Amino acid sequence: MTAIRVLLALVGIGCAAYGVTLLLDQNPQDLLSVAIWFGAGIVVHDGVFAPLATAAGLAGRRILPRRWWAPLAVGAAGTVGLAAVAIPVLGRSGAVAGNTTVLDRDYGLGLASAILVVWAVVGIAELCRPSRITGLRAADRSRPDDPRA
Amino acid sequence: MTRLEQLQRTVFRHPGGPRGPELASRIGLALGTAVVVCFVTGLLSHWIQHPPAWFDWPTDPVWLYRFTQGLHVTSGIAAVPLLLAKLWSVYHRLFEPPVVGGIVRLLERASIAVLVGSMIFELTTGLLNIAQWYPWKFFFPTTHYAMAYIAIGSVTVHVAVKLPVVRRALGSPLEAGRADGGVSRRAVLLGVAVASSSAVVAVVGQSVPAVRRLSVLAPRSGQGPQGVPINRTAAAAGVEALARDPNYALTVVVGGIARTFAPAALAALPQRTVTLPIACVEGWSVSASWSGISVVDLVAAAGGEVTGDVSFQSLETSGIYGRSVLPVRHARDERTLIALTLNGEPLDIDHGYPCRLIAPSRPGVLQTKWLSRIEAS
Numbered sequence: 150m151t152a153i154r155v156l157l158a159l160v161g162i163g164c165a166a167y168g169v170t171l172l173l174d175q176n177p178q179d180l181l182s183v184a185i186w187f188g189a190g191i192v193v194h195d196g197v198f199a200p201l202a203t204a205a206g207l208a209g210r211r212i213l214p215r216r217w218w219a220p221l222a223v224g225a226a227g228t229v230g231l232a233a234v235a236i237p238v239l240g241r242s243g244a245v246a247g248n249t250t251v252l253d254r255d256y257g258l259g260l261a262s263a264i265l266v267v268w269a270v271v272g273i274a275e276l277c278r279p280s281r282i283t284g285l286r287a288a289d290r291s292r293p294d295d296p297r298a
Numbered sequence: 299m300t301r302l303e304q305l306q307r308t309v310f311r312h313p314g315g316p317r318g319p320e321l322a323s324r325i326g327l328a329l330g331t332a333v334v335v336c337f338v339t340g341l342l343s344h345w346i347q348h349p350p351a352w353f354d355w356p357t358d359p360v361w362l363y364r365f366t367q368g369l370h371v372t373s374g375i376a377a378v379p380l381l382l383a384k385l386w387s388v389y390h391r392l393f394e395p396p397v398v399g400g401i402v403r404l405l406e407r408a409s410i411a412v413l414v415g416s417m418i419f420e421l422t423t424g425l426l427n428i429a430q431w432y433p434w435k436f437f438f439p440t441t442h443y444a445m446a447y448i449a450i451g452s453v454t455v456h457v458a459v460k461l462p463v464v465r466r467a468l469g470s471p472l473e474a475g476r477a478d479g480g481v482s483r484r485a486v487l488l489g490v491a492v493a494s495s496s497a498v499v500a501v502v503g504q505s506v507p508a509v510r511r512l513s514v515l516a517p518r519s520g521q522g523p524q525g526v527p528i529n530r531t532a533a534a535a536g537v538e539a540l541a542r543d544p545n546y547a548l549t550v551v552v553g554g555i556a557r558t559f560a561p562a563a564l565a566a567l568p569q570r571t572v573t574l575p576i577a578c579v580e581g582w583s584v585s586a587s588w589s590g591i592s593v594v595d596l597v598a599a600a601g602g603e604v605t606g607d608v609s610f611q612s613l614e615t616s617g618i619y620g621r622s623v624l625p626v627r628h629a630r631d632e633r634t635l636i637a638l639t640l641n642g643e644p645l646d647i648d649h650g651y652p653c654r655l656i657a658p659s660r661p662g663v664l665q666t667k668w669l670s671r672i673e674a675s
Contacts, residue, residue: 150461157458165412165451171444175436182435183419183445190418191411198382199389207309210480219485223492230379230493231500235515237429245430247534250527252429252517259514263500267492 202229220275227267235260302395310390314477319467321483322387325490326464329380330453332373333417337450339370343579344443346661349625357631360658361585364577367661368505371581374424375501379493381417383486413456416449428501428580429517439579504582518582523646526576526584529662532647535614537668541651548636548653549671552602559596561652564638567591567599572633578662588656590637593629597674604629604674610655611671622664628657629674636669 172183209221238256245251310317345353346363356362396403420442427438457464472483503513503520510520518527532538540546547558559567569589577583597604608629614620628634634657638645645651650667657665 150465154458154461157454157461161451161454161456161458163451164454165448168416168444168447168449168451171447172441174444175441179436179441183441186423186434186436187415187419187445190422191415194385194414194418195389195392199385202386203309203389210311215480218481222481222485223489226379226383226486226489226493227496229382230497231515233378233382234375234425234497234501237426237431238515238517241429241431247531248528250518250522251529253519253521254514254516256515259500263496263514267496271492 220271224268224271227271228264231260231263231267306390306393311480312390313475316476316481316483316486317387317390318475318483319463320470320472320474321486322384323460323464323467324472324483324487325380325384325387326460327468328490328494329377329384330457332377332380333450333453336370336373336377337446339366339373340443340446342366343370343661347579347664354627355625355659357628357633357658360633361575361577362659363661364505364575364583364659367577367579368502368581368583371424371428372498372502372505374421376494376498378421378425379490379497381421383490383493385414387486409452409455409459412448413452416445416452419445420449428582430580507584516582517580520582520584522584523648524586524640524643526586526640526649527578527582528648529578529580530614530619530667532651532668535612535620535668536616537613538647540613540670541647541668546652548669550596550600551671551673552597552600553675555601557600559599561638564591564596564636564653568595569638570595570632570635572635572656574633574656574658576656576662576665577660587641588635588637589639590635590653590656592632593624593634593636593655593657593672594632596636596672597629600674602674606675609673610666610669611673612666613668613670619663620666622655622666624655624657624660624664628660631658633658636672 172180175183205225206222210218213221235256238252238254239260240257242252242254242256243249306312307314312318342355343363343366346355349355398404423434423438423442423445426432427442432438472487476483497515499509499512500515501513502516503510504516504518507520510516520527522528532541547560548564549556549558551557568591570592571587571589573585573587575583575585591599593608594604597608604626606626608624608626610622610624612620624634634655636653637650637656638653640646640649645654650669653669654667655665655669
């Protein structure tokens with residue numbers, strides 16, 4: 150396994166170094182813009198999105214009954230996934246001037262309907278067979294809520 | 299237990315909660331698969347547009363580029379929720395002591411920053427590009443291409459570093475080390491699958507017409523003049539007056555000798571009708587019926603034969619998309635047309651009137667519109 154790991158590491162470092170040389174062909178203004186977007190991605194995730202997601206999880210665990218956690222987590226994951234891919238189209242219908250064939254949907258309505266469908270599926274699945282989502286046995290489900298939570 | 303450890307346990311439920319290598323490695327496997335597919339299909343698209351000497355792209359099946367580029371965008375979309383979930387599953391490690399530490403610790407943190415930064419950069423810029431949104435200074439194609447090597451390289455290094463942990467974690471039961479009856483890892487994986495597949499369904503209809511109506515977040519509904527969307531309009535290209543000029547004629551240069559063909563002369567040449575997809579680098583694609591003159595027939599009418607690559611010049615002279623080079627394999631294919639009609643009607647001006655190139659299995663950006671000059675060696 151050591152040989153494979155060393156090989157992977159060398160190939161990886163080689164690829165990344167090649168990528169850096171390609172990037173460095175750009176002029177300083179473009180490079181600055183690349184650096185800003187690179188850094189902003191990390192800052193927005195680690196400093197904004199992840200703390201908010203963690204806080205939401207913490208709050209949910211404090212407020213909501215334990216048997217709701219799993220279905221709500223599934224629904225929330227679906228919501229976040231849809232919202233993330235909606236960012237570049239939301240509110241941008243018709244944003245490309247003179248071209249009506251791009252951004253040609255009502256994305257607010259689209260996102261709302263897609264989220265609704267996700268929650269409806271989660272709700273139906275939970276009503277029909279709760280253990281499917283939670284993966285817990287009946288014994289676990291009847292256990293009193295963990296006071297530590 | 300120190301206070302910091304207690305705080306970590308409360309905030310992240312780690313250890314004991316769903317976070318841990320058993321979860322992270324399973325999400326990582328799915329994310330890694332999407333990233334490799336995305337990288338390979340992206341590389342293919344790059345090579346088609348900037349072919350190295352050894353590279354040869356087939357004309358069959360005609361939908362091959364439509365498939366590979368649809369897969370590129372779709373795997374990127376699938377990777378967005380997977381990346382968020384992967385980062386969620388290991389986020390607590392950012393706060394693990396020592397927060398600063400020695401040189402090895404700093405190097406480890408720096409390598410993770412490159413991995414996270416390049417992955418977020420690739421998915422963000424790709425996602426914004428398919429919606430034609432460019433809130434930055436750099437040129438998207440070259441930067442997205444360069445950063446792809448940094449992303450795939452840092453993923454490979456990460457796999458090299460984590461391989462023993464990953465092997466152990468994938469060999470352990472999913473719920474190993476879970477302490478209580480809260481959210482199971484199984485439920486988290488189900489949530490990740492729901493998030494990734496609903497994101498895919500919400501966009502994939504721009505590449506797969508059968509599910510078009512379900513793809514409520516696709517930047518393209520698939521509508522457009524003559525049933526085909528447009529990327530660059532005649533107005534944006536600044537070619538309206540030239541394209542509608544009554545004295546318009548297509549110049550065909552064969553063996554250094556130029557001949558011109560007025561629209562009536564083009565229409566008088568033997569016409570062929572073929573069904574070919576137009577497939578954009580942005581992932582959307584539509585199949586359509588095109589008719590016009592085969593490039594081989596046109597070159598023959600100009601007194602020559604296709605023996606090498608053929609170059610195409612548009613009436614659009616500004617920018618980098620007004621010119622393309624068609625490899626000899628595609629130029630010799632009889633289905634490669636100088637199209638005059640689209641779905642039974644004369645080409646709409648935004649589709650390249652008076653005539654455009656349409657060849658099998660090529661990116662839309664190389665299917666040059668508003669042709670002014672064709673050169674065969």
